[in-house]
Amino acid sequence: MAEVAIVGAGQTAFSRQCGVNIRELSFEAFKEAVEGVDVAVKDIDASIVCSAPEYDKQRSPASLISEYLGLTPKPTFYVETVCSSSTTGLRVAWSMIRAGLHKIVAVIGFQKMSELSSRDAAERMGRGGDIIWESPFGLTMPAGYALYARAHMAKYGTTEEQLAKVRVKNSHYGATNPKATYRKELTLEDILNSEVITSPLKKFDCCANADGASCIIVARGDIARRMCAIPIWIIGLGAATDTMSMAGRESLTGLRCAQEAARQAYKMAGIRPKDIDVAEVHDCFTISEILAYEDLGFAKPGEGVKLLEEKQTYVDGRIPVNVDGGLLSKGHPIGATGGSQIRTIVRQLRRQATEAQVKAAKIGLVHNIGGIGQYGNVTILGR
Amino acid sequence: MGFENFGTVTFTTEAKTADFINYLGAGKVMATRCKKCGATYFPPRLDCPTCLSSEVEWFEVAGKGKLRSYTRVNYGPSGFEADAPYILALGEFDGVQILARLSRDIGENDIEVGMSLKVSPLKLPEGRLAYEFRRA
Numbered sequence: 244m245a246e247v248a249i250v251g252a253g254q255t256a257f258s259r260q261c262g263v264n265i266r267e268l269s270f271e272a273f274k275e276a277v278e279g280v281d282v283a284v285k286d287i288d289a290s291i292v293c294s295a296p297e298y299d300k301q302r303s304p305a306s307l308i309s310e311y312l313g314l315t316p317k318p319t320f321y322v323e324t325v326c327s328s329s330t331t332g333l334r335v336a337w338s339m340i341r342a343g344l345h346k347i348v349a350v351i352g353f354q355k356m357s358e359l360s361s362r363d364a365a366e367r368m369g370r371g372g373d374i375i376w377e378s379p380f381g382l383t384m385p386a387g388y389a390l391y392a393r394a395h396m397a398k399y400g401t402t403e404e405q406l407a408k409v410r411v412k413n414s415h416y417g418a419t420n421p422k423a424t425y426r427k428e429l430t431l432e433d434i435l436n437s438e439v440i441t442s443p444l445k446k447f448d449c450c451a452n453a454d455g456a457s458c459i460i461v462a463r464g465d466i467a468r469r470m471c472a473i474p475i476w477i478i479g480l481g482a483a484t485d486t487m488s489m490a491g492r493e494s495l496t497g498l499r500c501a502q503e504a505a506r507q508a509y510k511m512a513g514i515r516p517k518d519i520d521v522a523e524v525h526d527c528f529t530i531s532e533i534l535a536y537e538d539l540g541f542a543k544p545g546e547g548v549k550l551l552e553e554k555q556t557y558v559d560g561r562i563p564v565n566v567d568g569g570l571l572s573k574g575h576p577i578g579a580t581g582g583s584q585i586r587t588i589v590r591q592l593r594r595q596a597t598e599a600q601v602k603a604a605k606i607g608l609v610h611n612i613g614g615i616g617q618y619g620n621v622t623i624l625g626r
Numbered sequence: 627m628g629f630e631n632f633g634t635v636t637f638t639t640e641a642k643t644a645d646f647i648n649y650l651g652a653g654k655v656m657a658t659r660c661k662k663c664g665a666t667y668f669p670p671r672l673d674c675p676t677c678l679s680s681e682v683e684w685f686e687v688a689g690k691g692k693l694r695s696y697t698r699v700n701y702g703p704s705g706f707e708a709d710a711p712y713i714l715a716l717g718e719f720d721g722v723q724i725l726a727r728l729s730r731d732i733g734e735n736d737i738e739v740g741m742s743l744k745v746s747p748l749k750l751p752e753g754r755l756a757y758e759f760r761r762a
Contacts, residue, residue: 377725379756
């Protein structure tokens with residue numbers, strides 16, 4: 244069976260308003276991804292375009308982006324699992340290469356959220372729930388995660404101050420990331436004193452809507468070795484789902500989709516949580532990072548905050564997490580986010596991080612969640 | 627008739643479960659149960675994915691439930707601006723869970739995870755219908 248590797252990874256700076264259109268945004272990420280890779284655009288034999296719909300007037304953006312990147316007449320199509328779209332795209336790319344259909348595939352993620360007002364964006368996200376039974380009550384994405392936060396606090400005694408410490412860490416690293424929307428280091432007081440959006444989550448417990456694009460170039464192993472100095476191997480893939488409705492959730496103290504995706508990815512890679520050297524997790528809210536520690540097996544259920552308070556998820560800790568600042572600092576351009584997380588791990592494993600570099604990192608993990616835990620993708624990479 | 631007047635904002639109206647609205651108008655919050663396998667559903671559905679059967683019966687979500695979690699939403703999305711702040715909660719009843727708002731009679735400081743709840747029909751302005759959680 245052919246091995247599959249990532250040969251290039253790029254992203255734009257993430258920002259509140261990018262001032263360009265989606266094709267130009269995608270081009271910028273594509274350009275960074277192919278830089279330093281020995282590949283001609285004509286050799287990329289398929290592309291997968293990943294995004295959440297309804298932010299653009301443009302219907303069927305895959306064709307538009309394929310044209311602008313010079314990828315026609317090669318096949319292209321659109322993949323969507325909201326916030327986890329681009330790691331779903333990566334999974335599809337892996338499958339197409341393993342199946343022998345294609346040799347080199349570009350996975351492009353994008354989102355230009357500034358096309359909408361933030362209230363309208365919140366309305367779109369609310370419709371990312373069950374539109375007959377739950378959206379009519381005013382369910383929002385932050386409100387869904389707030390239900391998890393409150394339940395975690397009730398069961399384990401987690402405090403708002405402990406949640407804020409996730410942002411303290413991530414803002415510390417985000418301050419050094421030139422691609423991040425927010426590069427200001429925040430104190431515990433800044434976070435605890437920020438306005439309550441949906442209790443117990445405050446403004447600084449939440450990531451921001453952003454514009455941005457990412458691009459991952461994936462290739463069959465034998466070709467990958469010729470194309471770049473350090474191919475980054477896809478060694479574990481996991482994907483799972485949970486109910487669209489909140490009413491269908493069995494647990495409110497962990498994301499079942501993430502637990503199941505992690506189980507699959509560890510099994511495929513033949514490794515255990517303690518073998519991970521560096522991780523990117525989907526910290527769309529501070530509570531999300533705590534849930535991720537526990538769902539990925541970095542900490543036992545209820546002990547995620549302990550891992551954080553002992554600074555084990557800082558760059559010198561046992562398992563550094565989101566040392567690029569995470570979604571909380573970078574911003575969260577839905578379709579681009581998973582690709583950005585992958586890019587960070589690729590750079591960590593190649594020892595190219597310009598932000599905090601984890602020493603001698605060999606195995607990295609990406610945890611990318613769609614919606615309020617409706618979709619979960621866990622990807623394990625190795626050098 | 628379907629879900630034209632359900633909740634604060636309607637996104638789609640037609641459904642085989644439109645009887646839910648008739649029951650709601652008559653003062654009852656109903657769920658469904660598959661007649662073949664006995665699985666219970668809220669949101670109610672007329673199709674059982676286990677049996678691939680559409681032989682279901684309605685039953686009332688009566689009696690006490692408990693609060694699993696809640697959040698006070700201070701920032702309503704488009705269409706909900708006038709409603710905010712409101713408290714969304716997930717309630718657990720015998721065989722089903724329901725997402726709804728908590729009655730405005732209950733202040734945020736009086737809420738506790740695990741507290742007893744009942745679900746009650748609620749008439750909104752302009753003939754709209756919903757349901758909410760009240761103390762039980």
